[in-house]
Each structure stands twice: as structure tokens, then as C-alpha cells.
Amino acid sequence: ARAAPGVQVRMDQLGFLPGARKLVVAEGGAPRAFEVEREDGQVVLRGRFGPAVRWDASGTRAAVADLSALAEPGRYRLKVDGHPVPDPLVVDAQAHAGLADAALKAFYFNRAGTALAPEHAGVYARAAGHPDTGVEIHPSAATPALPAGSVVSAPKGWYDAGDYNKYVVNSGISTWTLLAAWEHYPRFFQERDLGIPESGDAVPDILDEAWWNLEWLLAMQDPADGGVWHKLTTLRFSGMVMPEADTARRYMVGRGTAAALDFAAVMATAARVYAPFKAHFPGVPARMRAAAEAAWRWALAHPDLPYRQPEDVAPGAYGDGHFDDEFAWAAAELYLLTGEAEYWRAFERHARDPGVPAWPDVGALGWVSLAHHADRLPDDAARRRVAAGLERLAARLAARWQASPWRVAMQPEDFVWGSNAVALNQALMLLQGYRLTQRREYLDAAQSQLDWVLGRNPLGVSFVTGQGLRTPRHIHHRPSAADGIADPVPGWLSGGPNPGQQDARDCQGVPYPSKRPALSWLDHECSYASNEVAINWNAPLVYVAAALQALTPP
Ligand code: G3I
Ligand code: 9MR
Structure with a gap:
């Protein structure tokens, strides 16, 4: 979710419990101030981001903002240095x-x-x-x-x-x-x-x-x-x-x-x-x-x-x-x-x-x-x-x-x-x-x-099928692949980023976006090493x- 040019804001896409610690991360650039508005435009919280720090696992810089003071359930608009973040900010007593x-x-x-x-x-x-x-x-x-x-x-x-x-x-x-x-x-x-x-x-x-x-x-x-x-x-x-x-x-x-x-x-x-x-x-x-x-x-x-996996047995060793x-x-x-x-x-x-x-x-x-x-x-x-x-x-x-x-x-x-x-x-x-x-x-x-x-x-992905704004669509899950229904079976957690990319041979022609640990994920059926359940x-x-x-x- 892009806020200021070059800045992506990442947060829990299911929202926050009223009493929860509410951290959001801005990636890219050096964001400074944030404000939170109610739907009627009234500003209910202002604050500042921490320093932008580089992380090896993603190769990018991230800055954290703490919105924990926001305790009233509702839907809010977050602004970063004056730019509205497209994803709504949600506080919900039943968030999880x-x-x-x-x-x-x-x-x-x-x-x-x-x-x-x-x-x-x-x-x-x-x-x-x-x-x-x-x-x-x-x-x-x-x-x-x-x-x-x-x-x-x-x-x-x-x-x-x-x-x-x-x-x-x-x-x-x-x-x-x-x-x-x-x-x-x-x-x-x-x-x-x-x-x-x-x-x-x-x-x-x-x-x-x-x-x-x-x-x-x-x-x-x-x-x-x-x-x-x-x-x-x-x-x-x-x-x-x-x-x-x-x-x-x-x-x-x-x-x-x-x-x-x-x-x-x-x-x-x-x-x-x-x-x-x-x-x-x-x-x-x-x-x-x-x-x-x-x-x-x-x-x-x-x-x-x-x-010990016998010679004639291929599936899952769990050894x-x-x-x-x-x-x-x-x-x-x-x-x-x-x-x-x-x-x-x-x-x-x-x-x-x-x-x-x-x-x-x-x-x-x-x-x-x-x-x-x-x-x-x-x-x-x-x-x-x-x-x-x-x-x-x-x-x-x-x-x-x-x-x-x-x-x-x-x-x-x-x-x-x-x-x-x-x-x-x-x-x-x-x-x-x-x-x-x-x-x-x-x-x-x-x-x-x-x-x-x-x-x-x-x-910026919520890794559970059907739970969030941007979720996996092509999990490595036989029923989801074969049932003829566009949406995958709901409620499944995708395996997640895995730079091992052990499925590279089965995913030829569908390149992973990155080798970086936190980015090595492929929303494709071929990817049992990053997108199975x-x-x-x-x-x-x-x-x-x-x-x-x-x-x-x-
Ligand atoms: O044990 C070594 C460790 O010594 C080494 O430091 C480390 C470095 O990467 O690797 C460790 O082995 C890993 C092993 O899991 C144990 O953690 C392998 O690299 C890794 O490839 C292996 O992955 C497993 C995968 O099957 C392949 O065998 C996953 O944990 C496991 O969740 C997954 O399970 C599969 C089943 O086989 C079949 N059904 C689907 C299921 C989910 O994908
Ligand atoms: O579908 C299999 C998946 O459940 C396993 O986790 C994975 C690794 O053991 O293997 C998948 O099966 C693939 C096989 O290993 C290689 N040929 C393609 C198979 C399905 O795409």
C-alpha cells in the first residue's frame, strides 16, 4: 500500500485488537510523521516514525510507527507525511x-x-x-x-x-x-x-x-x-x-x-x-x-x-x-x-x-x-x-x-x-x-x-487464503488446484518465503521475484517450497x- 512516493506501508490486514500493540512499518524512503483520521476526517492521533533501518533479509529500509494509543474500534485513514495510505486501518474487538x-x-x-x-x-x-x-x-x-x-x-x-x-x-x-x-x-x-x-x-x-x-x-x-x-x-x-x-x-x-x-x-x-x-x-x-x-x-x-526413505518411495520423508x-x-x-x-x-x-x-x-x-x-x-x-x-x-x-x-x-x-x-x-x-x-x-x-x-x-501479503486484502491465490494444494473454483480453499497459511527455492526445477519459467530471504516467495501452484500449505x-x-x-x- 503506497503512501508517499516510494514509501510502502505494511500492516496487519485483519486489523488490531483495541488493546493490542499496534505497529506499522513504512518501507523505502525516510518517512517522518503520521496522522490517523477518523472516517469523518477528524485527526485522532499524530506521531513520528522511528529511524529507517536496513534489513539484510529484505535488502530494504524500514521505519516503525507505534499507533497503540488508538484504542477505539473503527475504520481509520492513516497518512504518512500527509499522503494517505490506501489500506484502511482497522481496530476491531474480534480482529482475530x-x-x-x-x-x-x-x-x-x-x-x-x-x-x-x-x-x-x-x-x-x-x-x-x-x-x-x-x-x-x-x-x-x-x-x-x-x-x-x-x-x-x-x-x-x-x-x-x-x-x-x-x-x-x-x-x-x-x-x-x-x-x-x-x-x-x-x-x-x-x-x-x-x-x-x-x-x-x-x-x-x-x-x-x-x-x-x-x-x-x-x-x-x-x-x-x-x-x-x-x-x-x-x-x-x-x-x-x-x-x-x-x-x-x-x-x-x-x-x-x-x-x-x-x-x-x-x-x-x-x-x-x-x-x-x-x-x-x-x-x-x-x-x-x-x-x-x-x-x-x-x-x-x-x-x-x-x-530411512526406501528407494521406491518418493513422498515426504520427515526423516x-x-x-x-x-x-x-x-x-x-x-x-x-x-x-x-x-x-x-x-x-x-x-x-x-x-x-x-x-x-x-x-x-x-x-x-x-x-x-x-x-x-x-x-x-x-x-x-x-x-x-x-x-x-x-x-x-x-x-x-x-x-x-x-x-x-x-x-x-x-x-x-x-x-x-x-x-x-x-x-x-x-x-x-x-x-x-x-x-x-x-x-x-x-x-x-x-x-x-x-x-x-x-x-x-505486503497476508499469507492466509481468504484472510486479508492481498492473499495467496495459487497455493500448492491439490484440491485448490483441481476444484475448478477460482478462490483457493480458505483458511490456509502459505508456507512463506524460502530462499532455498527447492522447487526451482518445477517452477521453470516462473521466476521467483528475489533470492532475498524475506522476499523469496512465489504465488504459483508450482511452488511447493514457498507456497504449499x-x-x-x-x-x-x-x-x-x-x-x-x-x-x-x-
Ligand atoms: O536438517 C537440516 C539442517 O541440518 C540444516 O541446517 C538445514 C539448512 O537448510 O536444513 C535442514 O533440513 C531441512 C529439513 O526440512 C529439516 O528442517 C531441509 O533443508 C528442508 O528442505 C526440509 O524441508 C522439508 C520439506 O518437506 C522437504 O523435505 C520441510 O521442513 C517440510 O515441511 C516439508 O514437508 C512436506 C512433506 O515432505 C510432504 N508434504 C508436504 C509438506 C509441506 O511442504
Ligand atoms: O506435491 C508435492 C508436495 O506436496 C511436496 O511438498 C513436494 C516436496 O516433496 O513435492 C511435491 O511434488 C512434486 C515433486 O516433488 C516433484 N515433481 C512435481 C511434484 C508436484 O508438483
């Missing part, structure tokens, strides 16, 4: 509520093994695909009890991303993040109505949605020995077709330590979270506890078994060779569920200081659960250690935010495949710092991270949108 709903509804749109009805999916209604009732055991997953070629059933679950496969490792962190959102902000989610088939039943929609995936996850465990299959997949990626048109044979591929422990962690979390709803969910929590314990025992017997973080996470959740000292000792043995979570790095998830249930920890020393670990991380991220020309904790090296989710998982960890200390700067920094993905970035990226979007809506003081 619809975003949280849409981001959660996206999971419904990615349900496998079911038709989406028009009353729930609107124009995105579609036929069922991938029943997954006859899944073949691949040689990489064979055991004496289930040799290669035998057939098992594992229906439901969410498609991982823009592809149609189902991967335990990535599903684990995604499901946990939704369950954590519920545990931390129950009042927010209790009131939401997503318009999914289960809406209106005795259970909050977020738990109904997560249940769809948990049922599948349960079926990914080999009942014979507690081992967990790494993934359920075709041997090659399908074309860009609708689910029902992808009829290639599906396989259980691999077994490994990461899948078993991620599974154990999520099942232990679910046993805890769903316990109050056990009348509604058959066999909970006993079934999940047993599944978690069996997977844990399997992992103890196979403590260092990385997933990871370091298991301390998975052990720490599973141990933490199993400790909270059972209170058994064995699990606490395992947590202490494996836990490293928490970092920003990602699918290969899940240690922090255990810390977050422990902090939320601090009353269940063995003693005060344990409580202090957990709180201090989370606070140190929040302080580190807040310092980066404070020092950044864009007021964002993202560093040039954070621009990896799925960088928008890095930004949101940074926010998730800042929010843990805020929940522990009530230090306002942690909340403000988390807000900035959400602002970043919603438009306060050098591309994924459940593990949408989950922290749900969490952060709900958290800011719930935690920001009025």
Missing part, C-alpha cells in the same frame, strides 16, 4: 476470532476418507477420497506378524498438506498444537461454531476436529508390538487432482523411533485432554493411555531407529536422526498423565533447553505442557526449572524482536521451508513467556509475529490467533 475459525476449518477441508457436504464446505464440497481401508504393508514396515503385502485399515485423518499422504511425525506436532490451544484457551473455543458435521454436539468443535485425526493415528500403531508406522502414502506424489481421482495403491511405510514417540506424546496428551468428554468418545482415556504406553515401550526397545527431543516430549506427556516417576526421570535425562518447535524439534512441546500443569510437577525445583527454561527462550525472542528493523523475531536463517510457521511458533513460545510472567513485551512480540504473516512484511503450519496459526484474541487485555 474469524481467523482462528478459518484456520481451524482448514483442517476439516483436508479430512481424508470422507465427502465434504455443501452445508459444511459450501462451494468446496467434494467427493470422498482415500478410504484407506486396504493399506498394504510395504517391505520397509514388514514384521513376521504382518509381512509385506498384507493389508491393514487406517481410515480418516487429515491430508498432510497440499499432497494426499498422511505422516505420523508431522501429524503429531499438529494435533498436539490444537489440543494445547484448547487446553490453554477453553473459553475461546467453547463458544466457536465451525460449521463442521459435529458442530452442536456435546464437544467443542476443536476437539471434534482433532478427533478425526486421532482416530486415524490410533490405527497407525501395530497392535502386535506397539510400533508405529512412519507414514501412510502412495509411492509417488499424485498429480494435481481431486482426492477421488487419486486411486493409486497406498502403503504403510517404515517404523521408527520418532513416529513411535510422537505418537506416544500425542496419545498421552489426548488421554488427558479428552478425559472430561469420555462419555462422548468411546474408550477414552484408557485406550489412548494404553496406546501411548505401548509406543513408549517400543521406543525404549528401539531408541535410535531413524526413518530425523535425533531423538532426545521426542523422548523428552513423550516422557513429559506420559508423566503428566500417569504421575509415574520413571517418566519424570526420562524427561530429566533427555530434556534440553526448549527451542522454537518444528516437526523435527519437538522438545519444547513437553515443556509447554509441564508449565501448564505445573501443579503436577514433583517439586518446586522442577517448577522453577520448567518456568525458567521457557522464560529464557521468550526473553531471547523478545530481544530479537526489539532489535529488528521490522519488529519481528525472524532472523535471516529462519527463512526455511515453511518460514511463516517459524514466525508463528516463535509467537507460540513468546506466549508461553507471557502466560508465565505477564510481561507485556512478550505479548506484544507475539502480536508482531502474527502481524508479520498477516501483511506487515516486505511483500500444511497442517503443521496451520496449527500454530490457530493457536496464536486464538491466544491473542483470548489474552490481549481490552
Whole structure:
């Protein structure tokens, strides 16, 4: 949004909560003064921009203005050095509520093994695909009890991303993040109505949605020995077709330590979270506890078994060779569920200081659960250690935010495949710092991270389909590409800028605009490395949108 010649003003395109820290960024030039006008032309706020500072990740200069004094809901006009900014400035008491709903509804749109009805999916209604009732055991997953070629059933679950496969490792962190959102902000989610088939039943929609995936996850465990299959997949990626048109044979591929422990962690979390709803969910929590314990025992017997992608399997490896973080996470959740000292000792043995979570790095998830249930920890020393670990991380991220020309904790090296989710998982960890200390700067920094993905970035794009003024149109998402509808399926977070450009060969003739970390994004279907969507990226979007809506003081 251009203001003065050469100056672009970037801000959160969904608007600000009345009580939020409200930062906007002007890029290019050296803007000085701003004013904010009401729709009737009356000036309600005047102020000055900070200095214009160059940022390596974008190669441009940015200046920040703080409009936090603007607390009255409404639509305003921002002027920079007298020039009106085209985008409206919005203050809205529900600024992030619809975003949280849409981001959660996206999971419904990615349900496998079911038709989406028009009353729930609107124009995105579609036929069922991938029943997954006859899944073949691949040689990489064979055991004496289930040799290669035998057939098992594992229906439901969410498609991982823009592809149609189902991967335990990535599903684990995604499901946990939704369950954590519920545990931390129950009042927010209790009131939401997503318009999914289960809406209106005795259970909050977020738990109904997560249940769809948990049922599948349960079926990914080999009942014979507690081992967990790494993934359920075709041997090659399908074309860009609708689910029902992808009829290639599906396989259980691999077994490994990461899948078993991620599974154990999520099942232990679910046993805890769903316990109050056990009348509604058959066999909970006993079934999940047993599944978690069996997977844990399997992992103890196979403590260092990385997933290795077989030669004849192309899709998503989600391979990871370091298991301390998975052990720490599973141990933490199993400790909270059972209170058994064995699990606490395992947590202490494996836990490293928490970092920003990602699918290969899940240690922090255990810390977050422990902090939320601090009353269940063995003693005060344990409580202090957990709180201090989370606070140190929040302080580190807040310092980066404070020092950044864009007021964002993202560093040039954070621009990896799925960088928008890095930004949101940074926010998730800042929010843990805020929940522990009530230090306002942690909340403000988390807000900035959400602002970043919603438009306060050098591309001026709000990266969530259908949420904002300039949003992705051509995500790498098979249903969005194949359904014949111009608008992509709504509520999906695009992966975001990624200078790795690992899709360059598939995007020949569609050049990326830039190699700069924060600019390397392509709104084209070919760009799975910058414009795909994924459940593990949408989950922290749900969490952060709900958290800011719930935690920001009025
Ligand atoms: O582990 C190395 C690290 O040691 C190194 O410092 C770093 C430098 O770039 O790279 C790290 O590996 C990266 C790996 O993710 C782990 O973070 C790779 O470069 C990077 O290419 C890899 O990207 C993953 C991508 O699949 C390719 O495997 C993404 O994280 C992951 O989100 C993405 O997931 C795909 C699934 O495979 C298939 N379904 C869609 C989904 C989303 O695109
Ligand atoms: O569609 C696939 C996407 O989900 C993955 O993230 C990506 C990387 O593993 O691969 C995509 O599939 C492409 C394949 O890797 C190469 N040929 C083109 C495929 C689809 O455009």
C-alpha cells in the first residue's frame, strides 16, 4: 500500500485488537510523521516514525510507527507525511476470532476418507477420497506378524498438506498444537461454531476436529508390538487432482523411533485432554493411555531407529536422526498423565533447553505442557526449572524482536521451508513467556509475529487464503488446484518465503521475484517450497490467533 512516493506501508490486514500493540512499518524512503483520521476526517492521533533501518533479509529500509494509543474500534485513514495510505486501518474487538475459525476449518477441508457436504464446505464440497481401508504393508514396515503385502485399515485423518499422504511425525506436532490451544484457551473455543458435521454436539468443535485425526493415528500403531508406522502414502506424489481421482495403491511405510514417540506424546496428551468428554468418545482415556504406553515401550526397545526413505518411495520423508527431543516430549506427556516417576526421570535425562518447535524439534512441546500443569510437577525445583527454561527462550525472542528493523523475531536463517510457521511458533513460545510472567513485551512480540504473516512484511501479503486484502491465490494444494473454483480453499497459511527455492526445477519459467530471504516467495501452484500449505503450519496459526484474541487485555 503506497503512501508517499516510494514509501510502502505494511500492516496487519485483519486489523488490531483495541488493546493490542499496534505497529506499522513504512518501507523505502525516510518517512517522518503520521496522522490517523477518523472516517469523518477528524485527526485522532499524530506521531513520528522511528529511524529507517536496513534489513539484510529484505535488502530494504524500514521505519516503525507505534499507533497503540488508538484504542477505539473503527475504520481509520492513516497518512504518512500527509499522503494517505490506501489500506484502511482497522481496530476491531474480534480482529482475530474469524481467523482462528478459518484456520481451524482448514483442517476439516483436508479430512481424508470422507465427502465434504455443501452445508459444511459450501462451494468446496467434494467427493470422498482415500478410504484407506486396504493399506498394504510395504517391505520397509514388514514384521513376521504382518509381512509385506498384507493389508491393514487406517481410515480418516487429515491430508498432510497440499499432497494426499498422511505422516505420523508431522501429524503429531499438529494435533498436539490444537489440543494445547484448547487446553490453554477453553473459553475461546467453547463458544466457536465451525460449521463442521459435529458442530452442536456435546464437544467443542476443536476437539471434534482433532478427533478425526486421532482416530486415524490410533490405527497407525501395530497392535502386535506397539510400533508405529512412519507414514501412510502412495509411492509417488499424485498429480494435481481431486482426492477421488487419486486411486493409486497406498502403503504403510517404515517404523521408527520418532513416529513411535510422537505418537506416544500425542496419545498421552489426548488421554488427558479428552478425559472430561469420555462419555462422548468411546474408550477414552484408557485406550489412548494404553496406546501411548505401548509406543513408549517400543521406543525404549528401539531408541535410535531413524526413518530411512526406501528407494521406491518418493513422498515426504520427515526423516530425523535425533531423538532426545521426542523422548523428552513423550516422557513429559506420559508423566503428566500417569504421575509415574520413571517418566519424570526420562524427561530429566533427555530434556534440553526448549527451542522454537518444528516437526523435527519437538522438545519444547513437553515443556509447554509441564508449565501448564505445573501443579503436577514433583517439586518446586522442577517448577522453577520448567518456568525458567521457557522464560529464557521468550526473553531471547523478545530481544530479537526489539532489535529488528521490522519488529519481528525472524532472523535471516529462519527463512526455511515453511518460514511463516517459524514466525508463528516463535509467537507460540513468546506466549508461553507471557502466560508465565505477564510481561507485556512478550505479548506484544507475539502480536508482531502474527502481524508479520498477516501483511506487515516486505511483500505486503497476508499469507492466509481468504484472510486479508492481498492473499495467496495459487497455493500448492491439490484440491485448490483441481476444484475448478477460482478462490483457493480458505483458511490456509502459505508456507512463506524460502530462499532455498527447492522447487526451482518445477517452477521453470516462473521466476521467483528475489533470492532475498524475506522476499523469496512465489504465488504459483508450482511452488511447493514457498507456497504449499500444511497442517503443521496451520496449527500454530490457530493457536496464536486464538491466544491473542483470548489474552490481549481490552
Ligand atoms: O536438517 C537440516 C539442517 O541440518 C540444516 O541446517 C538445514 C539448512 O537448510 O536444513 C535442514 O533440513 C531441512 C529439513 O526440512 C529439516 O528442517 C531441509 O533443508 C528442508 O528442505 C526440509 O524441508 C522439508 C520439506 O518437506 C522437504 O523435505 C520441510 O521442513 C517440510 O515441511 C516439508 O514437508 C512436506 C512433506 O515432505 C510432504 N508434504 C508436504 C509438506 C509441506 O511442504
Ligand atoms: O506435491 C508435492 C508436495 O506436496 C511436496 O511438498 C513436494 C516436496 O516433496 O513435492 C511435491 O511434488 C512434486 C515433486 O516433488 C516433484 N515433481 C512435481 C511434484 C508436484 O508438483
